[in-house]
Amino acid sequence: MNPDAFAADLAEKPARLAELAAALERDDPWAPVGLEARSADLVFVGMGSSHYASSVAAARLRARGVRAVAELASSDLLPRTGPGTTVVAVSASGGSRETLDALDRLSGSGARVVGVTNVESSALSARADVVVPMLAGPEHGGVACRSFQHTLALFLTLEAGMTGAPLPAALVRAAADASADLLERESAWLPAVTEAALGPDGTHLAAPARRLSSAQQSALMLREGPRVAAIGCETGDWAHVDVYLTKNTDYRLVLFGGSRWIDGVREWTDPRGTTLVSVGEDLPTAAVTVRYRGDEDDDVRLLSETLVMELVAARRWQAQA
Template identity: 90%
Template sequence: MNPDAFAADLAEKPDRLAELAAALEADAPWAPVGLDAGTADLVFLGMGSSHYASSVAAARLRARGIRAVAELASSDLLPRTGPGTTVVAVSASGGSRETLDALDRIGDTGARVVGMTNTDGSALAERADVVVPMLAGPEHGGVACRSYQHTLALLLALEAGLTGRPMPVALVRAAAEASADLLEREASWLPSVTAAALGPDGTHLAAPARRFSSAQQSALMLREGPRLAAVGCETGDWAHVDVYLTKNTDYRLVLFGGSRWLDGVREWTDPRGTTIVSVGEDLPTATTTVRYRGDEDDDVRLLSETLVMELVAARRWQAQS
């Protein structure tokens, strides 16, 4: 793992997303899988950021009446599969041992295996009946940052295909523009965000359930690169599981906007003067706020907002090296 290479990987996000948009415009990546909304029975398997992205995708599909679940590949309680099941195994490296082991445990049940990977010729690609490439390019920093973003975009393309909507070409291009905007203006927002978000008692991040992966991925970036204590939470659940630490710690909260449960957060953070970074939404009690191009669109937020804390993590990691 390399902090300078990680920062370079982040800088490539706009160009790589533009390439992905062009690929989606030219071809439907899920067409070879041949799924139909009325009969689709999807099981997503993965670890870490692959599972974060898959969990959001599965929830979105269920909300549209499509059978889909996402499980940690390490689970001993994998769903029962059969001839009608499509198992989507997600691993950027294509070598996640837990994901490969899950495929072994599923065995020859008649389920079809789709491998989502960023690595040609990987063990996962060899095991899959159909491969959906992430097209994120090599991540020389050793951190799944672009591959996480591309996984989400490709799973949105799966959703579009199953619900009869066009490929999300315009959305991916908007995410490229949002990423470019954050990168170009980094000097104007990163120092204040870093000062507010990174506290002596760690960093807490909250996002709406429909974008819970943003809080999880952002926390992972702080742990994986600069090795800082960080944890992700769902905004509505925050008042049930995370609120307690605002009373007796130097609590730092990165709040990804758009939750209908914001009042539950403000009920406790307003009177306690909690240090808050608001991302993608103006919040009068925030210590600092980051807005970016296209952040009024929820799906642009989903594909773009993790770059804020990825850049914070990259710069702190570089400073430590």
């Protein structure tokens, strides 16, 4: 793992997303899978950021009437599968041992395996019936950042294909523009966000359930790179599981906008003077607010907003090196 290479990987996000958008304009990467919403049974398996993305994808599909679940590949309670099941195994490296083990445990059931990976000549690819490449390019920093973003984009493509919507090439281009905007204006917003978000007692992040992966991935980036204590939470659930630390710690909260439960957060943070960073939404009590191109679109947020804390993590990591 290398902090300078991680920062360089982040800088490539707009160009790589533009390449993915162009690929989606040419072909549907899920067409060889041949899934139909009315008859599909989907089981997503993966670890870490792959599971974060899968959980959002499965929830979105369930909300549209598709039978889909996401499980940690390491779980001893994997769903029963059969000839009518499609297992979507996700691993950027294609070598996650837990994911490969899950496929071993699910083998013999007759389920079809789709491998979603950034390394086509990988162990996962060899075990899959169909491979959907992430097309994120090599991540020389050793951190799954672009591959996480591309996984989400590919899952939105899967959802579109299963529900009869157009492939989201325009959305991916909008995410590329949003990422470019954040990168181009980094010097204007990053110092204030870093000062507000990184406290002596760690960093807490909250996002709506439909974009919970943003809080989880952002927290992971802080832990994985600069080794900063960080945890992700769902905004509505925050008042049930995370509120308590606002009373007796120097609590720092990064809020990803768009939740209808934000008043439940402010009920506690406003009177306690909690330090808030708001991403993608104006919040009067925020110490810092970060807006970016296209942030009024919820799916653009999903594909783009993690770059804020990824850049915070990268610069802090570089400063420690």
